Amino acid sequence: HSHNDGAQKPMAASSDYTCEHPAYQSHIVSKSPLVIYLANFITPEERAHLQEITQVLHPCKSSFRLTIFNSQDTFSHSAVADSSGAQGLRQTRTSQSTNVPRDAVVRCIEERALLFQGFDVPRTHLEPLQLVKYGPGERYHFHTDWYTNSAHATSALGGNRLSSFFAYVAASDDITGGGTNFPMVRAPHDERWCEFVDCDEPWENGVTFRPVVGNAVFWQNLHEDGTGDQATLHAGLPVTSGSKIGMNIWTRQGPLSEDIRGPDV
Numbered sequence: 001h002s003h004n005d006g007a008q009k010p011m012a013a014s015s016d017y018t019c020e021h022p023a024y025q026s027h028i029v030s031k032s033p034l035v036i037y038l039a040n041f042i043t044p045e046e047r048a049h050l051q052e053i054t055q056v057l058h059p060c061k062s063s064f065r066l067t068i069f070n071s072q073d074t075f076s077h078s079a080v081a082d083s084s085g086a087q088g089l090r091q092t093r094t095s096q097s098t099n100v101p102r103d104a105v106v107r108c109i110e111e112r113a114l115l116f117q118g119f120d121v122p123r124t125h126l127e128p129l130q131l132v133k134y135g136p137g138e139r140y141h142f143h144t145d146w147y148t149n150s151a152h153a154t155s156a157l158g159g160n161r162l163s164s165f166f167a168y169v170a171a172s173d174d175i176t177g178g179g180t181n182f183p184m185v186r187a188p189h190d191e192r193w194c195e196f197v198d199c200d201e202p203w204e205n206g207v208t209f210r211p212v213v214g215n216a217v218f219w220q221n222l223h224e225d226g227t228g229d230q231a232t233l234h235a236g237l238p239v240t241s242g243s244k245i246g247m248n249i250w251t252r253q254g255p256l257s258e259d260i261r262g263p264d265v
């Protein structure tokens, strides 16, 4: 992108940014597991900003000479945890991902995600926000966001992942595929859902959310007793053409240490 494009708002953001939450719309998809669809949860300005701050050379911080390298970004191949608890790169997740530095705009999104969950979740329970980028053919096979291996869910690591938001941050005009499929969640009936849900998907495949930018899906990963809910199984379906960027907002059961959370910037 050109070095001044959209830079004004994000730059003002870091010093004296006023956090304003959009009037997003909530629609319950399922009560068990709890799945709630959130339309207009991330604003266009926030979406642009998220993409900008995950560039290695921030156009406003780099010298004029360096801005020619600004096509580099901070994304790398997404890691997944295997059943032994080891983090690794697997064919199950072929996307690229990056943590998002926690500036004022990101803290505003965090605050929105916390408020949505009531007043009892402290911000230390949030993992760093994560952007995930998919090109043609890339996907994330069926998985749960909650860890099946308790080694990843110790109290030192904040316990397990209580809830997830998956937000659609960007999608190319030519995108096909790239929906988020929950095979064990019944697809809702009313045709008004077809704005958000793939209504061509066969009934037995559960529900597939299309990558509608600005919108998000929220779900509860754990049962009341803290055990993982198998019915939250889901996949990022292959992007068959074009590209997509999503964002994970994960809430742990307990607090995460400063070194996992990273600093405010």
Ligand SMILES: O=C(O)CCC(=O)C(=O)O
Residues within 6 Å of the ligand: 132, 140, 145, 166, 178, 179, 180, 181, 234, 235, 236, 237, 246, 248
């Ligand atoms: O890409 C998607 O639609 C879902 C991604 C996902 O489930 C994840 O990153 O945990």
Ligand SMILES: [Fe+2]
Residues within 6 Å of the ligand: 143, 144, 145, 234
């Ligand atoms: Fe996931």
